Amino acid sequence: MKNIYGLLGRNIGYSFSRGFFSEKFETENLDCEYTNFDIPQITDITEVIKDTKIQGLNVTIPYKQEVIEYLDDLDPIAKEIGAVNVIKFNKEKGLIGYNSDYYGFIESLKPLLNDTVKKALILGTGGASKAIAYALQQLHIEYTFVSRNSGHDKLSYKNIDKLIMANHTLIINCTPLGTHPNIHDCPDIPYQYITNNHVLYDLIYNPAETTFMHQGKEKGATVSNGLQMLKLQAEKAWEIWNA
Incomplete structure (x- = not known):
C-alpha cells in the first residue's frame, strides 16, 4: 500500500510541491504518491484527513493559519510563528503542525x-x-x-x-x-x-x-x-x- 503525501490549499494547480515530491519519489525509488488536495474551504479538511493512507501534508495559501484549529498539537516553533505549512500524521498523537517555511x-x-x-x-x-x-x-x-x-x-x-x-x-x-x-x-x-x-x-x-x-x-x-x-x-x- 502506497504512502500518500499531499498539498492542502485552494487553486493549487500550479503547485511546486507535487512536481518536486513526485520527482523525488521516482528518483529515489520510493513507494509513495503525492496528491493535491484542492479544497474550496478549510472545513473540507475533515474529509481529507479521513484517509488512513496519508502520512503527511504540506499546507499553502490560504490555510496556513486556519488549519491550526483542526490539529491535535503544534511543534513549539509553529506555535510561536502562528502558521503551519507541514502536518505530520502521527498514529499516537494525531495531527501535528510544523513550520518549515x-x-x-x-x-x-x-x-x-x-x-x-x-x-x-x-x-x-x-x-x-x-x-x-x-x-x-x-x-x-x-x-x-x-x-x-x-x-x-x-x-x-x-x-x-x-x-x-x-x-x-x-x-x-x-x-x-x-x-x-x-x-x-x-x-x-x-x-x-x-x-x-x-x-x-x-x-x-x-x-x-x-x-x-x-x-x-x-x-x-x-x-x-x-x-x-x-x-x-x-x-x-x-x-x-x-x-
Whole structure:
C-alpha cells in the first residue's frame, strides 16, 4: 500500500510541491504518491484527513493559519510563528503542525546578505509573513510589516519614503502580487530609492523573475525568487514526516 503525501490549499494547480515530491519519489525509488488536495474551504479538511493512507501534508495559501484549529498539537516553533505549512500524521498523537517555511527562508537568504542589512520591510501580513518574521528574529534583523493600512507595528505603502528605504536594505515580498498570470503587478513601493546595497527577496517563484525583482535588479540590488526556499522547506518537510 502506497504512502500518500499531499498539498492542502485552494487553486493549487500550479503547485511546486507535487512536481518536486513526485520527482523525488521516482528518483529515489520510493513507494509513495503525492496528491493535491484542492479544497474550496478549510472545513473540507475533515474529509481529507479521513484517509488512513496519508502520512503527511504540506499546507499553502490560504490555510496556513486556519488549519491550526483542526490539529491535535503544534511543534513549539509553529506555535510561536502562528502558521503551519507541514502536518505530520502521527498514529499516537494525531495531527501535528510544523513550520518549515522559516528554515527554507533563513538558509536561502544567508548567502544574499551584506553588511548593510540591519533592518527589513516585510510586504504583506498573511501566514507566510509570520514565518519570515520569525526567521528574521533568528538572524537578528529588525523588521517592520507593510500593509495596505498602517496600524500597530506596521506601515502602509504610502508611508514608505526615501529615509525608510535607506534604513531598510532588505525587502521581502510576501504578497501574491506579480504571480503568474498577473506578472506585471508588483508591490507599490518607491523603487527609485533602491540602491546596490538592497536585497529584494520575492517569495513568488512563477515567474522566475517578477516585476518586483526586475525593478530591484535595474537599481543594482541583489534579488532572489522563492524557489530555493521552496526546495529547502520541502526537504525539511520530508525530514519531519520521516523523523
